[in-house]
Amino acid sequence: MGEDAPVVADTTGPVTTVTLNRPERLNAISPAVVDAIDAALDGLTASTRVLVITGRGRAFSAGGDLEAVEAMARERGLGAGAGTEEFHAAISAVLRRLELLDFPVVAAVNGLAVAGGLEIACACDVVLAVESARFGDGHANYGLLPAGGGSVRLPRRLGVGRAKYLMYTGETVSAATMRDWGLVAELVGDGELAAATDRLTARLAAASRDGLGRMKTMVDRGLEMTVDDALAHEQKVAAEHVHAADYAEGLSAFRERRAPRFD
Template identity: 55%
Template structure:
């Protein structure tokens, strides 16, 4: 029986989504796209999954889209490639706008579509041995998952063009310096470091964190004066939440808050 291309586990406040095609360096297939999408649905339905963690099985995080599907070698014929890329782009957009924080735990190579997955995550922790690259140029391809748009916004146009034009794989430390990676840890410490980060986030108001994510994402695409107005509207809305009342009560009573996300 063929292994599942996506494995999920809920632990310590997070839904861990593991890309599970290690023999193919976790190259993205249609089944994997559908599996991650289902996992996100499951995360939304659970109160004990306040954070989503995306990682890979084996020595790669994700080596990009499986090229046999990009070339259209699917059972659905010539239109299969367009359908696959459309579904992948929809998933990437959903990850970026997902109402809960998404952490990329980059355990190995993150290339092409794998890098585009990382770009759609809110926070990135990487093992010291991890490598990042655009890689599309190595095969005469163009980024089709938003890489040419998101990468320069994350690391600047000059660095993004270098990665895109050369197809080089660069170490995690370089991506930390560039601003894409939040923290680089020893290879054997990645899961523990992610658990620590999840614990910090899961202890906060789920509603507050979700609304912060929306404000940051929307604000990046707006003129400053528009973004500031939107922030005030969100603050006024948030004042009616149960979480803000609980947070203020906990401060007054000198205890840890018990946030419910309402």
């Protein structure tokens, strides 16, 4: 993808970075952006161990580009409602696809993350954010509804009360508040996001891909189960992992007091 593309994907070793690239529109999510994220996921290879989502400019993403959605509907001869439904379905599907990747996905939030931007962050495993970033749902301000998974993921990440507060009021809150509420894992100074992201991704990329993938399955699937079923699922996945090459390498490294070397 060229530098003027709505999304730029760059792979360096085991880390792929997907950058929302519409800074003049605060990285608003258009149908073209959704298609480009989907294409970037199509382009991932087996060597990818970590995926980073970030934005160019002063925003992570200000949410859906409603003007672009309406333009798409007109170009395709769709009614406004039908065009919006298609857009909602597309963004919901691509964020679910992002969420189900079997390796860590990191949101590096460089600025404003509102509505669809917040929904992207909630679909990621780990969220880093600069101190100046602001987060909000925002749909209620215009009589709209979340349709990129916000009503599902936000309560799971923040708790029901805080999620409803953000959804009902349309307020934006600071990155520090989102850290206190549990969405943001690490808060960094403005200008330090790239270095902090590199440190985290280097650590994740050096870990066992199978191990982190199975951990992700344990947590994400476990949240959908009763406690007893989740415990049984944990035992099942752990039993499978003891036969993995990374498990054997980890034990050898522990015995030999060296760093493990995972393929």
